[in-house]
Amino acid sequence: MNTTDRPSPEATPDEEQLLASLRQFIRTRGAAYLEDPNITSIGVGHKVVDGKQTGEIALQFTVGEKAAPEALEALNTTPIPEAIVVDGVAVPTDVIERNYRPSFRAVAEVEPPATKVRLDPIRPGVSVGHFRSSAGTIGCIVYDRHEGTPMILSNWHVLHGESGALGDAVVQPGPHDDNRVDANGLGKLVRSHLGVAGDCAVATIEDRGFTTAIQSLDVTPDQLGEPEIGDKVVKSGRTTGVTHGKVRRVDVIAKLSYGSAGTHAIGGFEIGPDPDNPPADGEISRGGDSGSAWIFKTPDGGLTTVLAGLHFGGESGDSPDEHALACLPQSVFEKLEITLRPPAAAPEDTEDVPEGFGSDFLGPHIGLPTLAAGLDSDAVQLAGSEVIPYTHFSLSMSKSRRFARWVAWNIDGAGLVKLSRAGINFVKDPRVPADVQTGDELYSGNRLDRGHIARRADLVWGPLEEAARANKDSFYFTNITPQMDDFNQSSKNGVWGKIEDAVFADVDVDDLKVSVFGGPVLQDDDRAYRGTRLPREYWKIIAFVEQGQLKSRAFLLTQNLIQVEALELDEFRVFQVAVTEIEERTSLQFADTLRQADTLVVPESVGDRRPLEDPSDILW
Numbered sequence: 001m002n003t004t005d006r007p008s009p010e011a012t013p014d015e016e017q018l019l020a021s022l023r024q025f026i027r028t029r030g031a032a033y034l035e036d037p038n039i040t041s042i043g044v045g046h047k048v049v050d051g052k053q054t055g056e057i058a059l060q061f062t063v064g065e066k067a068a069p070e071a072l073e074a075l076n077t078t079p080i081p082e083a084i085v086v087d088g089v090a091v092p093t094d095v096i097e098r099n100y101r102p103s104f105r106a107v108a109e110v111e112p113p114a115t116k117v118r119l120d121p122i123r124p125g126v127s128v129g130h131f132r133s134s135a136g137t138i139g140c141i142v143y144d145r146h147e148g149t150p151m152i153l154s155n156w157h158v159l160h161g162e163s164g165a166l167g168d169a170v171v172q173p174g175p176h177d178d179n180r181v182d183a184n185g186l187g188k189l190v191r192s193h194l195g196v197a198g199d200c201a202v203a204t205i206e207d208r209g210f211t212t213a214i215q216s217l218d219v220t221p222d223q224l225g226e227p228e229i230g231d232k233v234v235k236s237g238r239t240t241g242v243t244h245g246k247v248r249r250v251d252v253i254a255k256l257s258y259g260s261a262g263t264h265a266i267g268g269f270e271i272g273p274d275p276d277n278p279p280a281d282g283e284i285s286r287g288g289d290s291g292s293a294w295i296f297k298t299p300d301g302g303l304t305t306v307l308a309g310l311h312f313g314g315e316s317g318d319s320p321d322e323h324a325l326a327c328l329p330q331s332v333f334e335k336l337e338i339t340l341r342p343p344a345a346a347p348e349d350t351e352d353v354p355e356g357f358g359s360d361f362l363g364p365h366i367g368l369p370t371l372a373a374g375l376d377s378d379a380v381q382l383a384g385s386e387v388i389p390y391t392h393f394s395l396s397m398s399k400s401r402r403f404a405r406w407v408a409w410n411i412d413g414a415g416l417v418k419l420s421r422a423g424i425n426f427v428k429d430p431r432v433p434a435d436v437q438t439g440d441e442l443y444s445g446n447r448l449d450r451g452h453i454a455r456r457a458d459l460v461w462g463p464l465e466e467a468a469r470a471n472k473d474s475f476y477f478t479n480i481t482p483q484m485d486d487f488n489q490s491s492k493n494g495v496w497g498k499i500e501d502a503v504f505a506d507v508d509v510d511d512l513k514v515s516v517f518g519g520p521v522l523q524d525d526d527r528a529y530r531g532t533r534l535p536r537e538y539w540k541i542i543a544f545v546e547q548g549q550l551k552s553r554a555f556l557l558t559q560n561l562i563q564v565e566a567l568e569l570d571e572f573r574v575f576q577v578a579v580t581e582i583e584e585r586t587s588l589q590f591a592d593t594l595r596q597a598d599t600l601v602v603p604e605s606v607g608d609r610r611p612l613e614d615p616s617d618i619l620w
Contacts, residue, residue, distance in 0.1 A: 042061055393474075499615070
């Protein structure tokens, strides 16, 4: 996620397609390789030659013991091929000698540190455990996705264990650190999972208060990220405290023995020591750190609030290679049905509910867009509706793409005020499940900007208090899509950000009021980056009244009207198109009044259309 020294985002489309193919290969066929008793994991990493990492992507296998070909039969194992064909590409393999084990055992200390004593309120980063187990670490405070109940997140082998059952007591600190379990009750084990989705469990908080900031890091994770090779991460664990790491393998499935619970394949990623911040004793994790939350760091070393993973294991005692294993947060949160943010309480009175887009704002009624029948199930629901209202705008979210399909907003040109954006952060809307919103996990450490769909400057109008609410509402990630850093500034596509200004400058708009509809064109073959498909086209429709007549004009920001393959993100052009063409590309249906108000005649031949080079080229 947050790094400057990995191939992304400079990776070519072919390289990104290869990574996507390898991820699918491991998720569908990786576990079968672990049936070989000598293979301990499979994942994607940079090939190691003569002890040094190269830039070549490889399928990396770790084995319990490297051996000459003639000795493989004695180990009951078979040779790993030099390359494996995945989707028609011969991908080189890499074989590393390495074993894994869950890291929850601990050693006694005469004077327990602050992470190993009873706390009230509790906080992430300190000792916890099943009342009959040893001790691990509280990763973070989470909430039941449906009821909003606060809970602690840790590992299956910390909160559940070989002899545990749902409903069992969980204690803080863990029994290894304080065996007075009757006095240290924290809550009950309510959900757990041990499998490819992760080694994870949650327990209620019944007898203590809690704080969400992680011990010694003082950050509260509020977003889920997806790790990539080279990302910098940090964790605070019960045993080793704060240690820094660097993601070195992704899409890993590792085989671990859980005693009488058997051997299980666990999915996740692998972390090695960060050479810029090495641990004092060479250990980035030890027994008792299981359950710790790994947090992403920014390229300059700062802390983020993005959760990278849930620590669950490390190297076996006789391994010379220092590393840690962590579960993927998206898988864990989906399996346990939890979220990082408590669901927002319903407003006590209707005055607190934003009015959203005004359909009668211009005089003539203009209804909101509707989704094609096949898209209904993909729409995020809020209070039983797919329309999510904000101050001066409304939108509809796609669950699968985690972006808005459309945003509709009103602009009162006569009431616009100038307000600073200082102190307003981009945040996820607490009314909407966090896992259907795309947050900072996509934007940190690269050239992607958080681009407003409904422009902030368009929304800030009306009485000061109302304008301030709109100013803040515009920064919810539901109104944001990825744009290159020169998206609105470069000479190639600067027209896009000036369309709303141009209508006021070039048209005698009645009452200085304009309504705008816009959003991304979400296509199945959009290029994937960090697990998110990036829209390669955007659309916008401007509606206004001129001399009593309703008019609408439609625009498309695209790479090319003919080509559909993904090109470089800064090769966009702006075209003036018909409203019906936007409907065809987006599977949205606009109000009849909006469609009928589009009187622009577009050349039938695509070759006759020319991109807009300047706002003055717009035909109003």
